[in-house]
């Protein structure tokens with residue numbers, strides 16, 4: 001695990017757009033990048049309600065996650081364009097056309113598949129953290145698919161004590177993140193775990209979002225240097 005600390009931290013270069021960005025904005029971007037966690041990712045399996053996906057994306061970003069996966073099986077395709085729209089500039093969202101394809105891609109990257117499932121018996125607090133965790137939530141109608149259940153490395157339940165039988169999926173995601181992310185952040189001594197190269201690339205992208213005339217500015221600066 002990374003043990004980066006603020007004193008060691010140096011960007012590989014100076015971005016000319018820094019000069020056109022307020023110090024407050026730069027400080028905010030840099031702090032967010034240093035806290036980005038990529039060893040936990042959120043996966044929405046066949047969620048048809050775009051509002052739920054939008055809420056889940058927002059919550060994931062708020063917890064400092066960066067990579068999100070959205071699987072479109074039977075229902076999900078209807079929400080794909082809304083996902084693309086609501087997946088704002090701050091996240092990387094990958095869409096998959098099947099559960100199998102998504103799980104294969106995640107496992108190839110070393111992610112263990114942790115599925116929130118009303119049929120599970122284990123609870124999140126009992127589970128030792130894997131180095132990389134893909135946290136899966138299912139849709140409001142049928143929940144998690146049988147295929148996902150079979151492919152899962154772990155399945156967990158969020159205990160409930162009331163009369164209702166399940167949480168809204170974006171709420172289930174938020175509760176799961178609250179139980180997981182602080183544990184991972186403690187392992188990271190309060191920091192994130194995104195690579196420096198990726199943070200730098202993202203920083204350039206975010207500076208461009210902050211600068212409406214970024215393209216023109218970059219071109220002008222390059223011509224000046226030529």
Ligand SMILES: C[S@@+](CC[C@H](N)C(=O)[O-])C[C@H]1O[C@@H](n2cnc3c(N)ncnc32)[C@H](O)[C@@H]1O
Pocket residue numbers: 115116117118136137138139140141142143144156157158159160165166167168169170172
């Ligand atoms: C509204 S629930 C789905 C209800 C569905 N009728 C079922 O039987 O699974 C939507 C998703 O949120 C997650 N979820 C909701 N409450 C949960 C709980 N108490 N424990 C684990 N996951 C939960 C699961 O991923 C579930 O697929």
